[in-house]
Amino acid sequence: MPAPPKDAQGGPQAMRDMMDSLLMTRDDIRIGRVADIEAVWDADGLRLTHLLCGPQALAGRLHPQLRHLARWLLRDRFERRISVEEIVAIGPTLRLRGVATDYKVGASERWLAERVIRHIPGAASER
Amino acid sequence: MSDKKEKGKEKSAKQPAKWLNILLGVVTATGGFLDAGTISTSGAAGALFGLGLIWAIVLATLAAILLVEMSGRLAAVSGRPYGGVIRERFGFSFYLLPLASELIAETLLLAAEIGGVAIAISLITGLSWRLLFPFVALGIWILLWRSSFSVIENGPAIIGIIALATIAAVVALGGPPPSLLPTLWHPDVQQGEWAEYLYLAAAIMGSTISPYLLYFYSSGAVEEGWSRDDLGLNRLTAGLGMGFGSLCSIAVVVLAAVVLRPHGIQANTLGEIGLPMGQAFGPVGGILFAVILFATCLGAAFEVSLSLSYNIAQGFGWEWGEGKRPVEAARFNVVLTALVIVAALIGLFAGDPLRLAVFASTLLALFLPFSLSPLLIIMNDREYLGEHTNGRFANIATIAVLAMAFLVAVVSIPLLILSGGGG
Numbered sequence: 001m002p003a004p005p006k007d008a009q010g011g012p013q014a015m016r017d018m019m020d021s022l023l024m025t026r027d028d029i030r031i032g033r034v035a036d037i038e039a040v041w042d043a044d045g046l047r048l049t050h051l052l053c054g055p056q057a058l059a060g061r062l063h064p065q066l067r068h069l070a071r072w073l074l075r076d077r078f079e080r081r082i083s084v085e086e087i088v089a090i091g092p093t094l095r096l097r098g099v100a101t102d103y104k105v106g107a108s109e110r111w112l113a114e115r116v117i118r119h120i121p122g123a124a125s126e127r
Numbered sequence: 128m129s130d131k132k133e134k135g136k137e138k139s140a141k142q143p144a145k146w147l148n149i150l151l152g153v154v155t156a157t158g159g160f161l162d163a164g165t166i167s168t169s170g171a172a173g174a175l176f177g178l179g180l181i182w183a184i185v186l187a188t189l190a191a192i193l194l195v196e197m198s199g200r201l202a203a204v205s206g207r208p209y210g211g212v213i214r215e216r217f218g219f220s221f222y223l224l225p226l227a228s229e230l231i232a233e234t235l236l237l238a239a240e241i242g243g244v245a246i247a248i249s250l251i252t253g254l255s256w257r258l259l260f261p262f263v264a265l266g267i268w269i270l271l272w273r274s275s276f277s278v279i280e281n282g283p284a285i286i287g288i289i290a291l292a293t294i295a296a297v298v299a300l301g302g303p304p305p306s307l308l309p310t311l312w313h314p315d316v317q318q319g320e321w322a323e324y325l326y327l328a329a330a331i332m333g334s335t336i337s338p339y340l341l342y343f344y345s346s347g348a349v350e351e352g353w354s355r356d357d358l359g360l361n362r363l364t365a366g367l368g369m370g371f372g373s374l375c376s377i378a379v380v381v382l383a384a385v386v387l388r389p390h391g392i393q394a395n396t397l398g399e400i401g402l403p404m405g406q407a408f409g410p411v412g413g414i415l416f417a418v419i420l421f422a423t424c425l426g427a428a429f430e431v432s433l434s435l436s437y438n439i440a441q442g443f444g445w446e447w448g449e450g451k452r453p454v455e456a457a458r459f460n461v462v463l464t465a466l467v468i469v470a471a472l473i474g475l476f477a478g479d480p481l482r483l484a485v486f487a488s489t490l491l492a493l494f495l496p497f498s499l500s501p502l503l504i505i506m507n508d509r510e511y512l513g514e515h516t517n518g519r520f521a522n523i524a525t526i527a528v529l530a531m532a533f534l535v536a537v538v539s540i541p542l543l544i545l546s547g548g549g550g
Contacts, residue, residue: 062219112461124453125452127275
């Protein structure tokens with residue numbers, strides 16, 4: 001598998017730039033935005049490992065205590081992680097290697113489309 | 128034939144389409160300028176204070192032209208809508224401020240717009256607007272569910288161009304009498320009326336500089352695939368369209384001042400605001416007013432509900448757009464549906480749509496700084512706008528608009544309390 005772009009591998013500036021970026025898949029589907037990032041310290045310094053999406057990560061952006069509260073309520077059920085290896089291009093839009101169905105981020109879109117929206121007349125027709 | 132000649136021929140063939148687009152853009156912006164908020168605040172302003180609040184409409188229109196042009200330029204150059212850029216540029220915590228304020232004020236405004244459509248139908252059919260209200264809400268949802276963006280954007284606005292009949296009505300009534308003209312520069316405000324006067328001024332600002340315009344306009348530009356080539360169209364649409372639209376708003380003030388004020392009618396309902404049209408054109412005038420109210424409130428109901436849904440979907444990075452089938456943008460369409468349901472429930476239990484529209488407009492005025500202040504920074508960001516960032520004049524004008532927005536926001540709540548909500 002090819003390596004992610006160099007900018008995506010780490011550095012506080014690159015990490016800050018990625019926060020809130022739009023996640024776009026290879027099939028041009030918007031699946032969400034980066035809510036938080038996960039990084040590790042190793043021999044090379046600070047290194048980004050995963051992008052996080054979900055209500056707990058977002059709650060943590062508002063206040064650390066809110067993240068704990070959201071975790072207690074939601075039990076990680078809606079939290080999603082995407083490996084940094086999946087990033088092929090960075091900027092205000094992060095382009096991902098796979099297609100939308102490869103990722104759990106955006107699963108609620110598919111769930112709503114299949115379980116709710118599809119049952120309403122005209123949902124699958126061109127406008 | 129050489130390539131150059133081919134290109135020249137292609138270019139000239141595109142010219143009529145280009146001018147048609149410009150005309151359609153201007154017509155859409157003109158017809159889309161009025162809504163329940165602007166009609167209510169303009170009618171009340173004329174009935175209570177003569178021509179004494181026209182300055183607020185002129186000031187607010189200049190601000191709206193400036194802001195709408197910038198949001199269109201952002202979308203045309205960067206291909207990104209305003210709501211999403213706020214989240215990207217300022218982060219999630221800040222993004223929640225304009226989002227929450229829009230959700231509160233514009234859900235109320237949406238209820239008022241649905242009420243405006245119901246009242247328009249009731250003026251023609253004689254049926255109770257409360258009875259019509261749920262059916263109107265359902266009809267609006269069906270149209271949002273099934274129609275393409277161009278139908279949503281252009282349909283009501285093209286009918287709404289009939290709003291220019293308000294200007295014809297002013298002419299038909301012989302214009303404002305000389306005795307009324309001094310109220311233009313010396314407002315006739317009695318002691319004890321200042322709170323209501325300033326409250327209405329704030330509501331006019333909120334209804335004219337509605338932030339939903341920025342979200343809707345920039346999202347529409349992205350939906351229609353605007354590029355740098357459309358920057359001229361953007362300037363003309365914003366300037367001419369909103370300029371013509373504001374003339375209709377001013378005409379409503381003049382009509383109320385000429386017809387309602389001398390009889391002590393305070394424009395407490397949308398029906399009362401339509402009376403001058405009847406005086407100018409007879410029974411046809413009443414129907415004309417009903418059609419204007421119908422088209423402008425319908426268009427605004429579309430714009431408000433879509434702008435909120437756009438804002439949420441773009442902020443959270445979901446698929447969005449009226450160009451997509453509902454199953455392709457499920458979360459966006461669920462939000463859109465939920466908003467119409469919530470607004471319909473509010474409208475069913477709230478009072479007269481006019482009061483609701485004026486109250487929502489004051490809330491919009493209160494929240495203006497949250498929605499407008501990011502624009503100043505974004506429009507100077509080369510990452511988004513390249514060489515099309517704001518010039519010095521645009522920045523000074525934006526700072527002046529923001530200062531005005533902060534002032535209006537600070538005074539709007541005390542005025543709301545002092546004036547008893549305009550009542």
